[in-house]
Amino acid sequence: MILQQNKSLLSYNTFGIEAKSALFAEYSNKEALVEILDEYHRTYSHLPLLHIGRGSNLLFLSDFPGLVLHSRILGIQPLQPVDSSQFLVRVGAGVVWDDFVSSCVSRGWYGLENLSFIPGEVGASAVQNIGAYGAEVKDFIHSVECLSLSTGEKRVFPVEECQYAYRNSVFKHELKGQYAVTHVTFRLSQHFMPHLDYGGLRAVFESQGISEEELTPQLLRETVIGIRKSKLPDPHILGNAGSFFVNPIVSTEQFQRVNSQYPTLPSYPVDESHVKVPAAWLIEQAGWKGRSLGSAAVHHRQALVLVNLGGATGQDILRLCEAVRHSVLQKFGIDLHPEVNFIG
Numbered sequence: 001m002i003l004q005q006n007k008s009l010l011s012y013n014t015f016g017i018e019a020k021s022a023l024f025a026e027y028s029n030k031e032a033l034v035e036i037l038d039e040y041h042r043t044y045s046h047l048p049l050l051h052i053g054r055g056s057n058l059l060f061l062s063d064f065p066g067l068v069l070h071s072r073i074l075g076i077q078p079l080q081p082v083d084s085s086q087f088l089v090r091v092g093a094g095v096v097w098d099d100f101v102s103s104c105v106s107r108g109w110y111g112l113e114n115l116s117f118i119p120g121e122v123g124a125s126a127v128q129n130i131g132a133y134g135a136e137v138k139d140f141i142h143s144v145e146c147l148s149l150s151t152g153e154k155r156v157f158p159v160e161e162c163q164y165a166y167r168n169s170v171f172k173h174e175l176k177g178q179y180a181v182t183h184v185t186f187r188l189s190q191h192f193m194p195h196l197d198y199g200g201l202r203a204v205f206e207s208q209g210i211s212e213e214e215l216t217p218q219l220l221r222e223t224v225i226g227i228r229k230s231k232l233p234d235p236h237i238l239g240n241a242g243s244f245f246v247n248p249i250v251s252t253e254q255f256q257r258v259n260s261q262y263p264t265l266p267s268y269p270v271d272e273s274h275v276k277v278p279a280a281w282l283i284e285q286a287g288w289k290g291r292s293l294g295s296a297a298v299h300h301r302q303a304l305v306l307v308n309l310g311g312a313t314g315q316d317i318l319r320l321c322e323a324v325r326h327s328v329l330q331k332f333g334i335d336l337h338p339e340v341n342f343i344g
């Protein structure tokens with residue numbers, strides 16, 4: 001028996017929800033995963049299957065009645081150069097995302113600095129297309145190696161086949177629940193080219209009298225970490241899953257309608273006929289910033305983050321989510337969609 005039974009998932013979800021899974025297994029290579037899947041298909045195929053990363057984007061609404069899988073495939077392996085400045089690095093899906101970014105910066109492999117300190121693991125980064133400070137991981141992914149959960153066969157998805165979009169990929173839609181990511185190959189650069197146009201990064205360096213020429217990758221990473229720490233609650237202290245909602249993309253007409261009533265509504269262009277508006281702004285204006293409902297609260301420094309004040313259940317967080325959604329819909333006519341995956 002390689003499957004554990006009745007496993008607590010408390011340390012596998014950053015919301016700090018007490019949930020259990022009927023079955024649980026971790027693996028450190030593809031062969032071990034194939035063995036686990038064999039046992040699952042032989043004996044438990046009537047039960048649902050869920051592959052998790054670090055649980056930083058999950059909300060358990062109840063105990064999970066099936067098998068939870070977690071990768072411990074490690075390793076950061078530089079591959080061949082693509083050209084004189086770019087090269088490929090193959091990384092195990094179970095590597096902690098920020099350990100990878102930290103290792104890149106210290107080895108002189110550049111590109112990922114703006115994505116510093118995002119919680120989660122490398123496998124999930126490629127499913128979720130994580131992003132921050134104007135960067136998205138899709139721009140650094142070369143290919144994603146997967147194993148079919150039904151047949152155990154290996155399949156490599158070149159980045160063009162991953163259908164990446166804002167916080168989205170083929171692994172969240174057509175292929176949802178069908179594959180486990182085993183490795184991700186990244187395309188990184190030997191040259192440091194800072195991107196400072198988003199989220200006030202340039203202003204931070206200007207205020208410190210640091211010019212773009214003087215900026216080092218280490219300093220950029222430390223600054224991004226500093227901003228994240230100042231805005232986002234530490235899940236070890238206050239359970240949370242980062243942004244709870246995605247920033248809604250609305251038509252230009254809808255934006256103009258809302259903007260005529262609320263002229264300070266910020267917006268970021270998406271294409272000719274759509275803009276993205278910050279969900280945090282809508283939630284704050286709807287009066288929810290810092291408010292709680294039982295043991296669930298809207299964080300007082302970043303309205304996009306819902307937090308577990310201690311002992312909250314998944315249902316408590318869901319109740320708050322629905323209340324916030326309802327208020328925003330009533331006030332602005334905009335329906336917010338959770339970024340967090342609900343399980344159960």
Ligand code: EPU
Pocket residue numbers: 131132133134199231232241242243244245246247266278279280281282284289301302303304339
């Ligand atoms: N704002 C408010 N009230 C708040 C917070 C923000 O009104 O309490 C408004 C401000 O106008 C601000 C704007 O919202 O200018 C945007 O805020 P911020 O730059 O903090 O970013 P965000 O849109 O709230 C996104 C990502 C974050 C990422 C930051 C920084 C999504 C869903 N979230 O948040 O990602 O760290 O940008 O790039 O796109 C995550 O996905 O878990 C996450 C934390």
